[in-house]
Amino acid sequence: MKTMLQAVNLIDDLNKYFIVDVRSPGEFNEASIPGAVNVPLFTDEERVIVGTTYWKEGTDRAKLVGLSLVAPKLPGMVESILTGAAGREIVLYCWRGGMRSKSVAAVLDMLGYPVQLLLGGYKAFRRQVSSYLTEASLSTPVFVLNGLTGVGKTLVIKQLQAMSAPALDLEAMANHRGSVFGGVGLGGPHSQKDFEVRLVLALKEHCGAPYLIVEGEGKRIGPVTVPEFFHQAMRNSPHILLATTIDVRVQRIMDEYSGCAAENTEDLAKAVISLEKRLGREKCEMLSTQIRTGNYGETVKILCTEYYDRYYKDSRQNKGDYLGVVDVTEISAGAQKVVEIIAAYMEGRAEGNGGICGVGTDL
Secondary structure, eight states, X not given: OEEEEOHHHHHHTGGGEEEEEOSOHHHHHHSOOTTOEEOOSSOHHHHHHHHHHXXXXXXXXXXXXXXHHHGGGHHHHHHHHHHHHTTSEEEEEOSSSOHHHHHHHHHHHHTTOOEEEETTHHHHHHHHHHHHHHHOOOOSOEEEEEOOTTSOXXXXXXXXXXXXXXXXXXXXXXXXXXXXXTTTTTTSOOOHHHHHHHHHHHHHHTTTOSOEEEEOOOSEETTEEOOHHHHHHHHHSOEEEEEOOHHHHHHHHHHHHTTTTGGGHHHHHHXXXXXXXXXXXXXXXXXXHHHHXXXXXXXXXXXXXXXXXHHHHHHOOOGGGSXXXXXXXXXXXXXXXXHHHHHHHHHTSOTXXXXXXXXXXXX
């Protein structure tokens, strides 16, 4: 039996469903619902063929062309969906909840498998996310972890998550580390739409938490932009400074890139050249040569001390502006200290402050 599911209900209970995106691979890669599996009705090329037929020859002819392309695929599509679902409730969607998702739903329904259609398709889901972001406000502290490049901010965030603390990994949401080298080895950043969906889901997950913890980021993380309400909350909330030695920082950066450096040598070398205005042509060419010859350690140390540290020094707060300075040479101990600093701060706050779900938001 086919039923309709509204976007707001899907967002509220996303993990409950096996979500199938029947759009073309290109549409899916541009933006999709997190956790969705792409079982495309048409390839990108076939979608163009059907669309061109529609505009040139009309709806009826386009339907026949579409049917001829889809018919041989249906058994495999059904098998793929049922195998992936493994007993979970199936939700299908296309761009607007139209013929593509309805066609696949009709086949599953005919075979006796219950299926739900996302009302309005991905467009409705996206509209719901945009509504959340437009209306959202944060009335709780967003504790921001600052520190020099390589200090281990992301490692601390992940450790805090493992400790069930309300920590958000914004760089994971963007699939970008937020620097000139931030995309190397990650397979491409998430789109703005995908980033925003992940942020909304994370905020909803922690709705009611007394605070959030994030890594200090600028307005942009690679190609994506942090929503204004969240960026302002980060700017106006308490900050904690993380610290360790230069040797530890260099090793952590080496560990971060060790699995991708060899196959991304040219990307790393080109990224260094982009720093020419700050480091000078001669220094950048020397560093690029070191990268190409595999001398990563010395390159990382020079970039830290002569580029990133100077850049950070220009923008950082005075130490007196931080709630505390935490030694994160040992990540788990550092994460525990962060929690203790936050707990002490929260105990000192006046009672009656709101949680994450501020006035005027459905997050």
